[in-house]
Amino acid sequence: MKVHEYLKIQQQEKARQRDAERQERYELQRLQEIDAQEYKKKQEMEQRSRRELCKRQQELLVKQMEERKLNKDILVSQTEMKLNRQLLEEVNDYLLHRSPPSQEVQSITSLY
DSSP, X not given: OHHHHHHHHHHHHHHHHHHHHHHHHHHXXXXXXXXXXXXXXXXXXXHHHHHXXXXXXXXXXXXXXXXXXXXXXXXXXXXXXXXXXXXXXXXXXXXXXXSSOOHHHHHHHHHO
């Protein structure tokens, strides 16, 4: 009977050991899954952050390009200014040498 009890105790011990190992593997797997989920969330947050940064940079670049275009539209080249001045002088000369100067001519010439 002692042998039978000894074998029964051994089987129970092996069963407890298997259960403990199974529980340990389950716990380890659960921890790995939690780590994987946290890593995935962290990666997603980093990607979202990078996308937002890229989006802000693109918006800033577009804004800068629009401002440059607007400034270029506003800015007049030196050559264009000279031509405009020359044209204005020619118009003023024409208006001055024409028969009696009208009120318009006097107001235009007084502006410059």
